[in-house]
């Protein structure tokens with residue numbers, strides 16, 4: 139099924155960045171399952187993002203730390219000119235440890251605890267308020283910083299042409315349009331001098347029109363806010379939501395086209411309004427890393443009942459997107475890339491939950507016990523959504539470096555890690571070593 143002709147016909151051929159031989163070699167040192175990231179792919183993509191927005195003088199991509207919170211990966215993105223988007227205390231701590239500070243950090247949180255705001259303020263991060271009531275909350279905690287950002291919720295449905303992309307009216311985030319005006323005035327009274335506007339109106343979008351359509355709305359809002367309140371708008375943050383082609387039949391987004399689309403509306407709306415100095419920010423997570431991460435797992439068992447099952451040593455605790463959203467993740471059986479996909483099976487993990495399936499009725503080459511599988515596009519919202527259900531331990535994270543060597547960037551959990559939170563008593567003490 140996957141002969142050369144079919145591969146060519148795919149819009150998005152899924153070719154692993156690892157061969158079977160290389161992976162077997164890695165497995166001698168690091169047992170499966172593990173997440174592995176491709177440094178070369180990450181850097182090339184990050185450079186393309188910078189190029190796409192190079193027309194904007196102060197453009198900055200703030201990588202959404204929640205997508206893949208690993209200091210080694212944050213450092214790579216930092217070297218490529220990225221900042222970080224944090225939403226919690228520990229994400230701020232990790233960013234601080236990596237040397238991000240001040241305008242390198244965007245703090246886009248919601249239902250924010252006091253200590254999180256305090257740390258964000260201390261680091262000099264751009265604070266993105268999720269709600270109008272947070273103005274007084276922040277004022278009482280730290281005072282209002284000179285530069286402050288407000289998150290906008292446009293309400294209604296977010297549509298491109300006639301297609302509904304998402305329903306902001308049902309989303310818990312942000313200020314209403316009226317609240318944006320009221321909020322800006324309040325913040326000005328309390329000493330704010332410079333403003334940012336932020337919105338995240340649709341997730342995992344698969345059209346080059348998402349950012350330009352969002353930008354148009356935000357640029358018009360910026361002009362209105364500037365004209366009505368006199369506020370100095372310093373940046374507009376398009377946040378995340380740019381999707382990746384998880385399925386081989388999907389056409390990947392073209393970031394250069396996306397950048398050009400935003401450029402066009404910038405020239406149409408902001409320049410004539412005298413707002414040509416506004417910086418464009420993005421907060422992509424998925425687009426920055428998803429395609430450059432594989433979850434590598436080995437086949438432990440095969441089972442033949444009413445259906446065919448391939449049981450692997452990874453489970454939903456390593457990658458929960460298929461289990462919770464029914465998300466598609468492409469699977470390659472290493473060493474069998476050229477074989478026909480004639481075997482229909484469910485690929486499952488070992489959790490005591492029937493939704494612990496990486497694939498349902500997937501056509502694969504005939505799979506054998508011991509085969510290595512690559513689960514594609516696991517580089518964002520993969521490891522980070524992991525959990526310890528059924529006492530499963532988090533895997534290692536590895537980096538395939540540009541020179542071809544492999545470096546551990548997070549060790550695998552051990553039972554001692556799992557039991558560590560009982561260290562205040564003696565019951566588990568023999569297992570804490």
Ligand SMILES: *Cc1c(COP(=O)(O)O)cnc(C)c1O
Nearest residue numbers: 202246377378379421422423424
């Ligand atoms: C999750 C999130 C992002 C990143 O979203 P992606 O879909 O990974 O691009 C950016 N900004 C905020 C505020 C988020 O919550």
